[in-house]
Amino acid sequence: MNNSHPWRALALAVALAAATLSPARAGMLDTVRASQEIVVAHRDSSVPFSYLDQNARPVGYAMDICLKIVDAVKRELGLPALAVRYVSVTSASRIGVIAGGKAALECGSTTNNAARRKEVAFTIPHFISAVRLLVRADSGYQSLDALAGRRVAATAGTTTVPTLRRLNAEHDLRMTVVEATDHAQAYALVESGKVDAFALDDVLLYGLRANAARPASYQVVGKAMSIEPYAIMLPPGDAAFKKVVDQEMRRLIASGEIQQIYRRWFQQPIPPKGINLELPMPAMLRDSFRFPSDKVGDLE
Numbered sequence: 001m002n003n004s005h006p007w008r009a010l011a012l013a014v015a016l017a018a019a020t021l022s023p024a025r026a027g028m029l030d031t032v033r034a035s036q037e038i039v040v041a042h043r044d045s046s047v048p049f050s051y052l053d054q055n056a057r058p059v060g061y062a063m064d065i066c067l068k069i070v071d072a073v074k075r076e077l078g079l080p081a082l083a084v085r086y087v088s089v090t091s092a093s094r095i096g097v098i099a100g101g102k103a104a105l106e107c108g109s110t111t112n113n114a115a116r117r118k119e120v121a122f123t124i125p126h127f128i129s130a131v132r133l134l135v136r137a138d139s140g141y142q143s144l145d146a147l148a149g150r151r152v153a154a155t156a157g158t159t160t161v162p163t164l165r166r167l168n169a170e171h172d173l174r175m176t177v178v179e180a181t182d183h184a185q186a187y188a189l190v191e192s193g194k195v196d197a198f199a200l201d202d203v204l205l206y207g208l209r210a211n212a213a214r215p216a217s218y219q220v221v222g223k224a225m226s227i228e229p230y231a232i233m234l235p236p237g238d239a240a241f242k243k244v245v246d247q248e249m250r251r252l253i254a255s256g257e258i259q260q261i262y263r264r265w266f267q268q269p270i271p272p273k274g275i276n277l278e279l280p281m282p283a284m285l286r287d288s289f290r291f292p293s294d295k296v297g298d299l300e
Contacts, residue, residue: 037082047211048270060107065252091155127282131200133220135197143221151175
């Protein structure tokens with residue numbers, strides 16, 4: 001009798017148990033099938049991508065795309081119904097929520113870059129933005145260099161923070177970078193005069209400005225500091241789930257449905273105030289839809 005057999009059997013049993021306990025190995029599709037529920041992470045103030053309407057419901061361009069993905073998951077699993085549970089995340093908490101398997105999708109304005117791909121996965125981008133500055137219209141500031149020695153806000157956990165710090169050092173601007181907990185707080189800092197500018201993706205700045213009490217009191221200024229491809233975040237190492245998500249994104253793009261969703265949120269009145277952002281689809285985004293891919297230019 002070979003005494004190594006029981007040890008091999010025990011090792012196999014331990015390995016199988018570990019795979020069963022690991023959310024990544026179990027797979028999101030299996031988790032959703034077993035619970036008949038999918039958890040969707042959303043933002044509270046990323047207008048018009050993911051934010052709360054007048055009834056405190058998460059709505060927006062990215063949310064509509066995510067709900068299409070939820071329908072695709074339901075079809076893939078052959079479920080008659082699939083419950084959606086929402087969880088609110090911030091710029092600082094969103095990656096941990098997805099990396100930890102606490103949500104299947106993060107639907108907002110999250111940039112797909114090489115550093116983040118070490119922790120989470122991304123699908124095909126749904127928007128391409130650029131980091132610029134929001135200032136008070138009477139401030140006279142028109143560029144980053146003009147803010148030398150001033151206080152500039154950025155939202156904690158965004159790619160804007162390291163970008164702003166890098167440019168501050170490279171140009172010896174001696175700015176004080178103030179990290180806000182969310183976009184709404186950073187905007188309020190500009191509004192109250194506690195900072196001189198707010199650096200963020202320009203489309204988000206336009207959304208915040210449009211919903212302000214006095215939109216004409218603020219301007220979005222300056223050259224683009226970086227290019228930001230937004231994509232829905234997914235748990236890492238889950239090829240089967242990612243395949244379903246990627247296929248649905250390609251279907252939305254090929255069918256033209258994503259164009260309809262875009263027009264609803266960027267070229268028509270949106271809640272809560274019925275403001276129209278009047279933002280045609282950026283040329284870079286239109287071009288990216290010609291050859292949809294989850295691969296972006298900063299691959300390592």
